[in-house]
Amino acid sequence: MDDLRRAGAAAVDVTADYLAGVREQRVWQPVAEEDRAWLTGQDLPTVGRSLDELVHDVRVRMLPYPMGNGHPRFFGWVNSPPSPAGVLVASMAAALNPSCAGGEHAGALLEYAVVRWLADLAGYPHTAGGGLLTSGASMATIIGLASARQRAARQDGWDAREEGLCGRPPMVMYVSAEGHSCLRKAAELLGLGARHVRVVPVDGRFRMDVDALRALIAQDAKAGLRPFCVAASAGTVNTGAVDPLEEIADVAADRGLWFHVDGAYGALGVLADGAAAAYAGIERADSLALDPHKWLGVPVDCGCVLLRDRASSRDAFSLVPAYLRDDSAAGLGWFSEYGPEQTRPFRALRAWATMSYLGRDGIVRLVNQTVRLAHTLAAMIEAADDFELLAPVTTSIVAFRYRLGNRDGRVDDLNRAIPAAVQQRGRAFLTGTRIGGMEALRACFLNPATTTEDLSILLNETRMAAEEIAA
Ligand SMILES: Cc1ncc(COP(=O)(O)O)c(C=O)c1O
Numbered sequence: 001m002d003d004l005r006r007a008g009a010a011a012v013d014v015t016a017d018y019l020a021g022v023r024e025q026r027v028w029q030p031v032a033e034e035d036r037a038w039l040t041g042q043d044l045p046t047v048g049r050s051l052d053e054l055v056h057d058v059r060v061r062m063l064p065y066p067m068g069n070g071h072p073r074f075f076g077w078v079n080s081p082p083s084p085a086g087v088l089v090a091s092m093a094a095a096l097n098p099s100c101a102g103g104e105h106a107g108a109l110l111e112y113a114v115v116r117w118l119a120d121l122a123g124y125p126h127t128a129g130g131g132l133l134t135s136g137a138s139m140a141t142i143i144g145l146a147s148a149r150q151r152a153a154r155q156d157g158w159d160a161r162e163e164g165l166c167g168r169p170p171m172v173m174y175v176s177a178e179g180h181s182c183l184r185k186a187a188e189l190l191g192l193g194a195r196h197v198r199v200v201p202v203d204g205r206f207r208m209d210v211d212a213l214r215a216l217i218a219q220d221a222k223a224g225l226r227p228f229c230v231a232a233s234a235g236t237v238n239t240g241a242v243d244p245l246e247e248i249a250d251v252a253a254d255r256g257l258w259f260h261v262d263g264a265y266g267a268l269g270v271l272a273d274g275a276a277a278a279y280a281g282i283e284r285a286d287s288l289a290l291d292p293h294k295w296l297g298v299p300v301d302c303g304c305v306l307l308r309d310r311a312s313s314r315d316a317f318s319l320v321p322a323y324l325r326d327d328s329a330a331g332l333g334w335f336s337e338y339g340p341e342q343t344r345p346f347r348a349l350r351a352w353a354t355m356s357y358l359g360r361d362g363i364v365r366l367v368n369q370t371v372r373l374a375h376t377l378a379a380m381i382e383a384a385d386d387f388e389l390l391a392p393v394t395t396s397i398v399a400f401r402y403r404l405g406n407r408d409g410r411v412d413d414l415n416r417a418i419p420a421a422v423q424q425r426g427r428a429f430l431t432g433t434r435i436g437g438m439e440a441l442r443a444c445f446l447n448p449a450t451t452t453e454d455l456s457i458l459l460n461e462t463r464m465a466a467e468e469i470a471a
Pocket of ligand 1: 077078135136137138139180182235236237262263264265266291303
């Protein structure tokens with residue numbers, strides 16, 4: 001273990017230096033040809049290399065090429081910087097290296113506490129075993145919808161796992177036009193068919209139009225289809241909008257639908273000052289997806305699905321062959337009975353360390369601070385002649401675009417080209433999308449190290465990128 005001790009000490013130094021110096025680095029840079037060739041084309045060494053050499057390679061070949069999300073001027077997609085506590089314990093999780101499928105060991109037991117903490121933070125009712133950690137919200141969504149599918153089949157007197165979906169009225173799911181693509185992917189994977197995912201229009205604030213939802217459900221039921229699930233968003237990826245959850249919960253209750261909430265990014269926005277009213281109804285969800293690897297900054301590979309009735313997902317997934325039987329696992333059983341993963345990593349340790357380190361107060365501060373940054377950027381955009389805001393700010397995402405004076409015909413082309421040009425310049429990172437039929441820019445705030453000056457730099461970088469493109 002002397003090798004590990006020596007190389008480990010060097011790795012800690014390299015990691016701490018890297019994290020301490022992130023602000024001074026370019027946010028992102030293209031990979032140099034030589035390094036690309038090394039990264040993609042290297043041969044498996046015949047003779048094993050030393051741990052010291054591995055630390056050196058990571059420092060020289062990899063740390064110069066981050067995705068960018070550790071930098072305070074990274075505003076792309078929904079990717080946070082890593083929490084230092086999560087970084088700290090990642091190698092300890094690997095040292096224990098349990099499979100958190102279940103069983104009587106620290107890895108599996110800690111997950112119960114972490115899931116309970118997440119439910120408490122999101123204001124979601126919790127009973128022991130009512131949720132599990134996942135790779136991310138995409139997997140959380142699969143678990144939620146598979147549970148919904150099986151419940152609907154049971155209500156209709158059959159078993160979707162045993163029979164498959166053939167010969168049954170198609171099950172229909174309802175998602176707003178702003179719903180995340182993982183909802184449709186899950187529906188496809190579960191054999192529901194993308195044509196049975198109804199896209200519900202949104203209102204002027206990019207929230208699901210509940211009258212339209214009711215009308216679509218009535219129409220499908222009349223046509224002999226089987227409406228079974230409505231998936232609302234608590235924080236859409238484009239604008240951060242929170243759907244009218246209470247009203248949608250009422251519709252779901254009236255029509256006997258499973259109520260899923262995608263709070264992957266935004267569920268913790270409920271902790272922001274004055275935000276609770278907008279989230280009313282989240283506690284009525286049958287399943288809630290919430291990603292600790294987003295707003296909380298748990299290092300990537302940590303999502304969570306919370307379940308009102310854990311029996312629903314156990315009914316959708318539990319399969320315990322003789323070689324996995326554990327007669328001591330009375331009551332709750334194993335986590336692997338509640339989702340598709342059998343061998344499961346020790347995600348709980350990174351999530352536990354991150355939340356313990358911040359404490360509830362620190363988490364509330366983080367959310368408030370990032371929400372404030374979004375409002376500040378929105379105010380700067382409204383005060384500028386060359387930018388316009390495209391959506392109200394409800395969480396920590398700002399949707400906007402650059403205005404090209406009176407050369408309006410090219411506004412869409414220009415805004416489509418801006419994100420890549422900003423990224424190439426290396427001083428800020430933002431990504432684009434389409435909002436209300438328009439090419440848009442969006443900035444997502446998750447990093448408490450971002451300052452107001454960083455916001456000015458973002459707008460200036462966007463202007464300069466726009467000028468470069470227009471030149
Ligand atoms: C609102 C929303 N839902 C779902 C997802 C998918 O989450 P994951 O990438 O963790 O699978 C994302 C990812 O950004 C998201 O923003």
